[in-house]
Amino acid sequence: MNVVFISPHFPEYYHNFCSRLKDRGVNVLGVGDCPYDMISDETKNSLTEYYYVGSLENYDEVYRACAYFSSHYGKIDWIESENEYWLELEATLRRDFNVTTGPQIQDMRWMKFKSAMKKVYKSAGLKVADYIKLDTLDEALEFTKKNGYPVIVKPDNGVGATHTYKLKDDEELKDFYNHKQDYIDYILEDFVPGDVVTFEGVTDKDKNILFSTSHYMDTSIMDTVNDASDIYFHSEPVEGKPIYEIGEKVVKAFDTRSRFFHFEFIKLSEDKPGLGRKGDLVPLEVNMRAPGAFIPDMMNYAYDVDTYTIWADMMIYNTCFYEIERKYYVGYVGRRLGIDYELSDAEVADKYREYIKIEADIPQVLAQAEGNHIFVFRAKTKAKLNEITKAIIAHKKKKAAPKKAVKKTVKAVAKKVEEVKEPVKEAVKEPVKKTVKTVAKKVEETKKPVKTVVETKKEEVKAAVKEPVKAVAKKVQEVKEPVKAVVEAKKKEVKATVEETVKVVEEKKEELKKSPRARKAVKKPRHKAKKR
Numbered sequence: 267m268n269v270v271f272i273s274p275h276f277p278e279y280y281h282n283f284c285s286r287l288k289d290r291g292v293n294v295l296g297v298g299d300c301p302y303d304m305i306s307d308e309t310k311n312s313l314t315e316y317y318y319v320g321s322l323e324n325y326d327e328v329y330r331a332c333a334y335f336s337s338h339y340g341k342i343d344w345i346e347s348e349n350e351y352w353l354e355l356e357a358t359l360r361r362d363f364n365v366t367t368g369p370q371i372q373d374m375r376w377m378k379f380k381s382a383m384k385k386v387y388k389s390a391g392l393k394v395a396d397y398i399k400l401d402t403l404d405e406a407l408e409f410t411k412k413n414g415y416p417v418i419v420k421p422d423n424g425v426g427a428t429h430t431y432k433l434k435d436d437e438e439l440k441d442f443y444n445h446k447q448d449y450i451d452y453i454l455e456d457f458v459p460g461d462v463v464t465f466e467g468v469t470d471k472d473k474n475i476l477f478s479t480s481h482y483m484d485t486s487i488m489d490t491v492n493d494a495s496d497i498y499f500h501s502e503p504v505e506g507k508p509i510y511e512i513g514e515k516v517v518k519a520f521d522t523r524s525r526f527f528h529f530e531f532i533k534l535s536e537d538k539p540g541l542g543r544k545g546d547l548v549p550l551e552v553n554m555r556a557p558g559a560f561i562p563d564m565m566n567y568a569y570d571v572d573t574y575t576i577w578a579d580m581m582i583y584n585t586c587f588y589e590i591e592r593k594y595y596v597g598y599v600g601r602r603l604g605i606d607y608e609l610s611d612a613e614v615a616d617k618y619r620e621y622i623k624i625e626a627d628i629p630q631v632l633a634q635a636e637g638n639h640i641f642v643f644r645a646k647t648k649a650k651l652n653e654i655t656k657a658i659i660a661h662k663k664k665k666a667a668p669k670k671a672v673k674k675t676v677k678a679v680a681k682k683v684e685e686v687k688e689p690v691k692e693a694v695k696e697p698v699k700k701t702v703k704t705v706a707k708k709v710e711e712t713k714k715p716v717k718t719v720v721e722t723k724k725e726e727v728k729a730a731v732k733e734p735v736k737a738v739a740k741k742v743q744e745v746k747e748p749v750k751a752v753v754e755a756k757k758k759e760v761k762a763t764v765e766e767t768v769k770v771v772e773e774k775k776e777e778l779k780k781s782p783r784a785r786k787a788v789k790k791p792r793h794k795a796k797k798r
């Protein structure tokens with residue numbers, strides 16, 4: 267059998283998938299974007315051959331790698347990555363190399379798009395949260411009028427909780443819409459109150475569940491990503507539980523043949539009209555690959571099995587050879603850089619050494635969702651698991667003064683204030699009273715001189731203005747008479763001139779009237795018009 271495994275070096279523990287296949291005689295052919303000298307020895311030893319490409323985003327390079335493997339080892343039987351990011355790459359390669367095992371490119375929509383997943387859930391008779399595609403702001407506001415706040419906005423095609431937000435009012439919705447990433451298609455979804463519960467496992471080629479388990483998310487992935495807070499969750503049994511019954515329905519509804527699957531549900535923390543009652547499970551997402559964040563290892567520690575072997579045996583033999591029996595509760599805590607914890611990493615490791623199975627630093631690209639430094643631990647009882655979880659996530663608190671001491675200090679201060687209050691009052695009273703009287707007296711003393719000065723100045727100004735006014739009036743009178751005489755004289759001259767002119771005109775008129783030539787000119791025209 268020839269299996270091409272995409273990116274066997276990342277995440278770091280994925281070499282486990284490859285080594286189990288190789289141990290069973292399979293040719294495991296790795297294609298990765300990390301130079302061979304830089305991949306771990308575990309990864310090198312888990313592969314039959316490794317083909318380095320400059321970028322896994324460059325399809326031509328990856329295609330040439332698969333063509334090389336096909337020419338050297340024969341027909342490719344499986345193409346896998348167990349990584350959400352490379353699902354479409356896998357499917358495209360399956361089409362081009364005629365690989366029939368695993369989802370095809372036409373199956374990607376219901377595997378990658380949340381809007382398409384909801385349709386499949388509904389076809390299985392399951393209720394889902396109301397949603398719309400976030401195309402226009404008006405449609406979004408109309409949706410919130412119908413469903414109320416809060417609402418969840420997230421990429422229709424997205425991994426984890428990246429670009430996922432909880433919006434509580436119109437202002438936040440408008441702000442998000444105006445600043446959202448244009449290259450991402452979002453959906454707006456009614457908020458479902460509750461905690462995320464997972465259901466994951468492995469199926470055979472007929473969709474029979476070979477192995478399954480569940481994990482309860484004690485923190486919201488969306489909140490831990492957005493707030494950079496601690497992340498912690500734990501395993502839960504599925505045998506005889508409602509999660510198994512509804513999980514089996516989802517397995518049958520989707521094309522889960524010969525797959526590792528990872529489903530997410532919301533367990534209602536209160537009744538939700540149209541969805542269910544408190545404790546009911548509402549489908550959230552489906553992922554056709556192994557769960558991340560070391561969950562395959564947590565499955566191993568809970569059942570004392572090897573999940574990677576179960577997956578390999580499914581591919582080769584279409585069966586599981588383990589007797590499945592839960593033995594432990596398993597927990598996960600992801601710590602954040604910059605937080606001052608009650609116990610250091612070393613102190614946690616020392617105190618809970620017998621319980622801790624994995625302690626690791628997480629690459630920055632995964633730390634947003636998984637934490638910067640993680641602990642995976644197990645215990646026989648849930649009580650012990652909770653004790654360890656609380657110890658690992660406990661933050662240092664600022665030391666506060668003891669309550670009794672604070673109360674005593676407050677009383678002492680209050681008493682001291684009362685003792686000082688009256689003497690201070692009396693000491694201040696007399697000087698203030700005396701000062702007020704002095705100020706009032708000073709005002710009165712100043713008031714009269716100011717009034718006298720004002721009155722004096724008033725009279726001086728009045729006298730100063732009176733003389734110039736008289737002089738001006740006198741000057742006006744002196745000028746007035748000569749001007750009047752000139753005007754009268756000019757009037758008489760103009761009148762005489764007018765009268766003389768009128769007399770001359772009248773005389774000329776009389777002369778014209780007496781002239782015979784003038785009369786003749788008036789009676790008939792000088793020239794006659796010619797007859798035509």
